[in-house]
Amino acid sequence: MSENRNAQPSLTPRPVRDSISEMTEIVLPNDANPLNALLGGRLMHWIDLAGAMAAHRHSRAYVVTASIDHLDFLVPVRVGDFVVLRSSVNRVFHTSMEVGVKVWVENYRSQQNQHVSSAYLTFVAIDAAGNKVPVAPVIPETEDEKRRYEGAARRREIRRAESLRRTVRV
Numbered sequence: 260m261s262e263n264r265n266a267q268p269s270l271t272p273r274p275v276r277d278s279i280s281e282m283t284e285i286v287l288p289n290d291a292n293p294l295n296a297l298l299g300g301r302l303m304h305w306i307d308l309a310g311a312m313a314a315h316r317h318s319r320a321y322v323v324t325a326s327i328d329h330l331d332f333l334v335p336v337r338v339g340d341f342v343v344l345r346s347s348v349n350r351v352f353h354t355s356m357e358v359g360v361k362v363w364v365e366n367y368r369s370q371q372n373q374h375v376s377s378a379y380l381t382f383v384a385i386d387a388a389g390n391k392v393p394v395a396p397v398i399p400e401t402e403d404e405k406r407r408y409e410g411a412a413r414r415r416e417i418r419r420a421e422s423l424r425r426t427v428r429v
């Protein structure tokens with residue numbers, strides 16, 4: 260089936276569940292520092308990819324990462340562990356959307372899961388020529404999805420205020 264790269268994606272609202280994505284990585288020596296702990300930069304890369312999957316699934320468009328909010332790394336992750344990343348679209352604005360990514364480490368020997376990090380990313384939808392395009396609204400259905408939807412509006416205001424503050428200082 261041939262793909263029309265110039266087709267505009269539909270703007271019919273879609274539920275959050277359509278965007279939910281999960282990605283699992285096994286930590287290999289090339290992902291780690293000399294103490295066998297996962298590099299923060301590698302985890303950031305996986306967070307970006309997991310976030311992009313949800314953004315693509317929801318918008319049905321090409322996307323670029325506009326920003327990644329503050330990140331904490333709560334527990335170390337070791338070579339041999341599984342890293343599980345789960346993402347979904349929290350809210351759509353116009354051409355941009357906030358995606359949440361939650362990361363766990365899974366140790367299959369001890370069968371323990373621990374929360375490693377949570378991130379909010381903003382993706383902007385673009386067409387094949389790089390022009391911004393509008394994104395279909397997202398419909399939150401569960402209590403958690405509604406809480407994240409409300410929170411996304413507050414976080415957008417904080418991002419805007421921070422961006423303005425940085426512009427004024429420079």
Ligand SMILES: CC(C)(COP(=O)(O)OP(=O)(O)OC[C@H]1O[C@@H](n2cnc3c(N)ncnc32)[C@H](O)[C@@H]1OP(=O)(O)O)[C@@H](O)C(=O)NCCC(=O)NCCS
Pocket residue numbers: 323324325326351352353354355356381383391418422
């Ligand atoms: C992100 C990008 C497309 C924004 O383009 P722009 O012309 O400055 O965009 P605008 O000011 O018109 O904003 C477009 C949307 O992006 C949002 N946006 C722009 N910069 C943002 C930022 N730093 N954080 C969050 N949202 C941002 C705006 O709020 C707006 O959202 P809305 O349409 O939903 O209201 C552009 O800066 C870009 O292409 N950056 C490079 C992206 C990239 O290459 N990422 C990969 C890592 S290098």
